[in-house]
Amino acid sequence: MFAIFYFLLIRPQQKRQKAVQQMQSELKKGDKVITIGGMHALVEAIDEGTVIVKTTDGSKMVFDRAAIREIRSEA
Known part of the structure; x- marks a missing residue:
């Protein structure tokens, strides 16, 4: 049961959080x-x-840096 929660909820959230922190840095x-x-x-x-x-x-x-949601790419 824990493995299901990990792969469906926890892991994707950690990936998104890491991507946002990298973008802000x-x-x-x-x-x-x-x-x-x-x-x-x-x-x-x-x-x-x-x-x-x-x-x-x-x-x-x-x-604050954390208030930046995304960087707009030039289209």
């Missing part, structure tokens, strides 16, 4: 990102635990 200046709140922005500067993003209207905001 690979952030760089100039990346277009989407935050967990749904805001689209451009990475202006990066610190160890924080990211400064610039929105389309020019305002700058400070977020």
Whole structure:
């Protein structure tokens, strides 16, 4: 029973968590990102635990790295 839960629930969640952590560690200046709140922005500067993003209207905001949901790829 435990093996079923491990392969169906625990292992996939660990893989997703590892992928998100890797993405957040690979952030760089100039990346277009989407935050967990749904805001689209451009990475202006990066610190160890924080990211400064610039929105389309020019305002700058400070977020924790963990608040970055994904990096937008140019289509």
